[in-house]
Amino acid sequence: MVNKLKKYFALTRLGVLETLQWRIALCVMVLGNLLYLTLIFFLWKAIFASAGTDVVNGMTFEMTMVYLVLATSLYGVVELYLVWEIGRNIQSGKIVLDLLRPFKYKQYVFWENSGSLLVNFLFTFLPTFIVVRLMTKGTIPLGINLIYFLLAFVFSIIINYNIDFIVGTICLYTESIWGINIMKQMLVSLLSGATIPLAFFPDRVAAVVKYLPFRAIYDTPLTLLMEADPDWHTVVSKLGFSLFWVIAISLFSNLFWRLSIKQVTVNGG
Amino acid sequence: MESIIKLSNVSKEFKILNRHEGLAGSIRDLFSRDYKIVRAVDNISLDVAQGEIVGFLGPNGAGKSTTIKMMTGVLEPSNGELIINNRIPYKDRTKNSQEIGVVFGQRSQLWWALPLVESFKLLKDIYQISDKDYNDMLELYGSMIDLEPLLHKPVRQMSLGQRTLSDILAAFLHNPKVVFLDEPTIGLDVAMKSKIREMILGLNQKKNTTVILTTHDMGDVDALCHRIVIIDKGRMLYDNDIEHLKKFFGAYRTLKIRLREDTEEAAVKLTKELSDLDIAISNDDTWISILVNEEKTRVIKVLERIQETHSVRDMQLEEISTEDVIKKIYEGGTGFGK
Numbered sequence: 001m002v003n004k005l006k007k008y009f010a011l012t013r014l015g016v017l018e019t020l021q022w023r024i025a026l027c028v029m030v031l032g033n034l035l036y037l038t039l040i041f042f043l044w045k046a047i048f049a050s051a052g053t054d055v056v057n058g059m060t061f062e063m064t065m066v067y068l069v070l071a072t073s074l075y076g077v078v079e080l081y082l083v084w085e086i087g088r089n090i091q092s093g094k095i096v097l098d099l100l101r102p103f104k105y106k107q108y109v110f111w112e113n114s115g116s117l118l119v120n121f122l123f124t125f126l127p128t129f130i131v132v133r134l135m136t137k138g139t140i141p142l143g144i145n146l147i148y149f150l151l152a153f154v155f156s157i158i159i160n161y162n163i164d165f166i167v168g169t170i171c172l173y174t175e176s177i178w179g180i181n182i183m184k185q186m187l188v189s190l191l192s193g194a195t196i197p198l199a200f201f202p203d204r205v206a207a208v209v210k211y212l213p214f215r216a217i218y219d220t221p222l223t224l225l226m227e228a229d230p231d232w233h234t235v236v237s238k239l240g241f242s243l244f245w246v247i248a249i250s251l252f253s254n255l256f257w258r259l260s261i262k263q264v265t266v267n268g269g
Numbered sequence: 270m271e272s273i274i275k276l277s278n279v280s281k282e283f284k285i286l287n288r289h290e291g292l293a294g295s296i297r298d299l300f301s302r303d304y305k306i307v308r309a310v311d312n313i314s315l316d317v318a319q320g321e322i323v324g325f326l327g328p329n330g331a332g333k334s335t336t337i338k339m340m341t342g343v344l345e346p347s348n349g350e351l352i353i354n355n356r357i358p359y360k361d362r363t364k365n366s367q368e369i370g371v372v373f374g375q376r377s378q379l380w381w382a383l384p385l386v387e388s389f390k391l392l393k394d395i396y397q398i399s400d401k402d403y404n405d406m407l408e409l410y411g412s413m414i415d416l417e418p419l420l421h422k423p424v425r426q427m428s429l430g431q432r433t434l435s436d437i438l439a440a441f442l443h444n445p446k447v448v449f450l451d452e453p454t455i456g457l458d459v460a461m462k463s464k465i466r467e468m469i470l471g472l473n474q475k476k477n478t479t480v481i482l483t484t485h486d487m488g489d490v491d492a493l494c495h496r497i498v499i500i501d502k503g504r505m506l507y508d509n510d511i512e513h514l515k516k517f518f519g520a521y522r523t524l525k526i527r528l529r530e531d532t533e534e535a536a537v538k539l540t541k542e543l544s545d546l547d548i549a550i551s552n553d554d555t556w557i558s559i560l561v562n563e564e565k566t567r568v569i570k571v572l573e574r575i576q577e578t579h580s581v582r583d584m585q586l587e588e589i590s591t592e593d594v595i596k597k598i599y600e601g602g603t604g605f606g607k
């Protein structure tokens with residue numbers, strides 16, 4: 001059992017080492033995020049100014065900003081650009097080498113990227129969280145909500161990974177990645193609440209989005225984080241919703257991959 | 270001896286879309302159901318014992334890589350039965366991969382940005398190699414090559430030769446029962462080639478590892494393989510040792526001559542003058558090589574004909590080289606294997 005875990009954590013360790021090799025890339029990423037945040041600061045300032053009230057759709061300007069800043073840094077952690085990687089490996093044929101590792105392919109790709117996920121969490125999300133907390137003096141409570149957040153965050157990673165893996169699997173058929181990947185990124189960042197808080201969605205759209213798995217990626221962990229003492233009913237229903245999708249989407253992506261890889265091994269690629 | 274690899278009547282067919290040319294054709298292809306079936310591997314049977322080195326030869330696109338991919342479990346055969354280590358590889362790919370090692374000469378399995386030793390440590394953990402086995406293996410490597418400087422060099426800074434060497438070491442690290450080497454010496458200089466051959470041979474002997482090797486380099490074959498398998502157009506043409514093959518072509522001799530005139534021009538002239546004889550003429554900078562089948566034409570007669578019009582400075586008579594044998598088979602002019 002210990003050995004088995006070691007097998008996976010060895011991949012995490014190497015991913016950490018590899019990510020730390022590219023320290024300039026890390027700095028550029030932080031800088032890029034800062035630029036993006038400046039942009040949304042002025043955008044939302046304008047939105048609130050034109051609304052003429054302090055509270056729009058139940059959110060103050062400060063809350064909206066805190067949400068978006070955290071969503072942006074969370075995006076930097078969760079988004080692993082796996083569709084690119086899987087697609088490239090399929091095109092170049094490197095996938096053959098990965099298939100020959102003593103892992104299931106889906107697990108192998110996940111653990112190979114877990115290192116950079118960890119680095120990004122420690123070097124972008126955590127500092128951002130601390131800075132935001134200090135600057136806003138208490139918009140984010142420190143209590144049981146942190147536990148809820150971490151739980152929802154784990155679910156978020158799993159759901160996002162499975163979405164990436166499903167889209168990556170589609171590359172087995174299309175052999176082209178660009179268009180599919182752009183569409184996936186747009187869809188996920190819009191429907192998950194990464195770019196616009198779900199509270200701002202029109203009622204009809206919100207009614208649909210409510211049931212889709214995407215909100216479990218950004219909306220659920222962030223709203224759980226920002227609420228000081230949510231009643232347990234809310235917590236259970238939110239986490240339950242995420243857990244349901246974790247299971248459903250994992251099953252689906254496993255099945256889809258099994259059928260697709262069969263296609264490849266039978267017909268060649 | 271117990272066989273570790275067993276293929277019985279294995280075939281592999283690919284379904285390939287018939288593509289059309291031009292823009293209109295490409296759009297038509299989107300909806301096309303016009304497939305053709307390509308037989309990449311056709312009815313191959315093979316039995317390899319533990320510890321053998323088998324060379325897979327054949328022209329590009331002959332089906333060598335497809336056969337290897339089936340043996341590693343990445344591809345599923347369309348027909349026939351394939352057993353490696355008492356396992357059906359494509360059904361049990363994850364387990365199978367524990368006991369095989371693979372090197373594709375064109376591609377690296379190492380972690381690009383990191384020193385080699387980090388890749389080794391990772392492989393140690395994912396193949397669950399015990400500390401003792403790992404250290405023993407490194408010691409063995411150290412006794413064969415100068416390992417230390419290689420270990421601490423990031424893979425991306427390595428020369429192609431060093432990288433290939435590292436890839437081979439990585440493939441043997443978990444002491445697999447079978448190692449597949451797909452063109453391991455491609456693009457390497459002579460010194461590196463011989464180093465890598467020594468390495469493969471040494472590991473094969475010390476660890477009794479079965480090695481399946483594909484190559485286009487006859488040097489690899491002469492240095493490593495007792496047994497060769499020749500594949501062309503998916504079919505197996507030959508499966509035996511190299512001596513048998515030469516015996517089959519025993520009547521062939523290579524007559525090498527040097528003339529008092531420009532070698533290049535003379536070769537062209539000779540080809541014309543001797544066109545009535547059943548021989549093949551080729552040349553390098555100094556020597557003109559003439560491949561003669563003694564059963565049809567006497568070497569002496571060829572020499573006589575040459576001396577009528579040219580003056581010969583030097584000559585050698587050689588048995589047919591492995592390279593020429595293989596070339597003959599690829600060209601199929603001998604009726605061999607039919």
